[in-house]
Amino acid sequence: xxxxxSSAPQPLTIRGVTTRAFAAPLNFALGTSxxxxxxxxxxxxxxxxxxxxxxxxxxxxxxxxxxxxxxxLLTEAVELVKGQPATPQAIYGTLVRRLALLGVTGxxxxxxxxxxxxxxxxxxxxxxxxxxxxxxxxxxxxxxxxSRGLGLMRPESLADEAQALLADEAQALLADxxxxxxxxxxxxxLGEDLAALRAVRGAIPGEIGVMVDYNQALTPAEAIRRxxxxxxxxxxxxxxxxxxxxxxxxxxxxxxLDVPLQIGENFNGPEAMAEALAAGACDYVMPDVGRIGxxxxxxxxxxxxxxxxxEMSSHLxxxxxxxxxxATPTAHWLEYVDWGDAIxxxxxxxxxxxxxxxxxxxxxLAWDEAKLEGLDAL
Numbered sequence: 001x002x003x004x005x006s007s008a009p010q011p012l013t014i015r016g017v018t019t020r021a022f023a024a025p026l027n028f029a030l031g032t033s034x035x036x037x038x039x040x041x042x043x044x045x046x047x048x049x050x051x052x053x054x055x056x057x058x059x060x061x062x063x064x065x066x067x068x069x070x071x072x073l074l075t076e077a078v079e080l081v082k083g084q085p086a087t088p089q090a091i092y093g094t095l096v097r098r099l100a101l102l103g104v105t106g107x108x109x110x111x112x113x114x115x116x117x118x119x120x121x122x123x124x125x126x127x128x129x130x131x132x133x134x135x136x137x138x139x140x141x142x143x144x145x146x147s148r149g150l151g152l153m154r155p156e157s158l159a160d161e162a163q164a165l166l167a168d169e170a171q172a173l174l175a176d177x178x179x180x181x182x183x184x185x186x187x188x189x190l191g192e193d194l195a196a197l198r199a200v201r202g203a204i205p206g207e208i209g210v211m212v213d214y215n216q217a218l219t220p221a222e223a224i225r226r227x228x229x230x231x232x233x234x235x236x237x238x239x240x241x242x243x244x245x246x247x248x249x250x251x252x253x254x255x256x257l258d259v260p261l262q263i264g265e266n267f268n269g270p271e272a273m274a275e276a277l278a279a280g281a282c283d284y285v286m287p288d289v290g291r292i293g294x295x296x297x298x299x300x301x302x303x304x305x306x307x308x309x310x311e312m313s314s315h316l317x318x319x320x321x322x323x324x325x326x327a328t329p330t331a332h333w334l335e336y337v338d339w340g341d342a343i344x345x346x347x348x349x350x351x352x353x354x355x356x357x358x359x360x361x362x363x364x365l366a367w368d369e370a371k372l373e374g375l376d377a378l
Contacts (some may be wrong), residue, residue, distance in 0.1 A: 011085035021378035024342035031151025033186030033217035055122030086219035116294025136325035141354035143181035157201035180209035220249035231259035265315035
């Protein structure tokens with residue numbers, strides 16, 4: 001019998017991992033109802049294979065200790081699968097089972113997610129394809145909204161920063177203004193929230209949409225009260241007004257208000273998203289690739305969203321997320337932040353209000369060592 005040789009690349013083999021954590025300064029400080037963020041703790045991940053291909057990922061780790069915890073857990077996770085074929089879905093399943101007693105949540109889920117992203121990156125590099133194409137999609141432009149800055153500030157400061165964002169968008173990487181922008185709310189009173197929203201509205205062109213994010217600051221009753229006032233102002237969505245895992249409270253808000261309710265950045269794996277949708281807890285979803293389970297978890301979540309006919313946006317890490325949204329049937333908005341500019345050779349450009357996945361094999365991540373030398377290591 002004649003055997004036909006397969007042209008498919010052979011699986012890579014996991015050799016090890018190196019991690020580095022840095023404090024990346026933000027061009028626009030981010031004040032939320034929880035804290036003010038001036039530097040982003042970013043964990044850089046390089047997964048090495050026996051074949052010499054390196055897969056990369058980076059995560060926003062929330063705190064300096066978070067970056068160190070995720071790095072330690074990731075190193076231990078790689079030791080569990082060292083020498084095994086670098087097949088992302090199989091490794092994902094193995095680690096979820098092996099770490100179940102520790103609990104696959106928080107830093108554990110983030111460590112698995114980071115490894116998964118890096119393994120998919122390596123697989124796409126080995127195949128010579130951009131990640132979006134390896135996932136069976138085409139590279140296409142995804143609508144992007146500006147999520148930098150516009151935190152809890154006085155109205156006049158918000159107006160100035162909104163104009164500064166538009167001016168910054170006129171620079172090379174942002175060739176034209178974004179079509180939407182995000183404002184953080186959660187002031188002590190509704191009147192202050194409305195003054196903040198109106199200040200931003202007055203500083204930007206009328207056709208630019210405004211998303212509103214409360215970062216879990218309210219009770220369900222207060223969310224409904226403020227939501228009714230805000231929806232009269234024409235906001236694009238109301239994001240995380242109450243505790244993220246209060247699906248019953250979120251469902252009541254979604255039923256009561258006309259403005260779409262957006263949650264999802266804290267979904268702990270696709271299972272949490274399925275639970276939220278079963279409870280009717282939102283109108284839109286926006287998973288974080290670093291918490292949903294990496295690319296494997298994201299694609300599972302994308303299938304759940306498609307089955308429910310619900311629009312799916314991203315949370316942070318736009319360089320990776322833009323590939324995933326290109327492969328998401330109900331893709332909605334890419335959350336654009338420029339935090340990767342501090343670490344990458346080729347930051348993600350946004351042109352005419354959209355972003356397109358890198359044409360390079362893999363995700364397209366390459367660390368800029370000269371930039372890294374200027375950052376504070378964690």
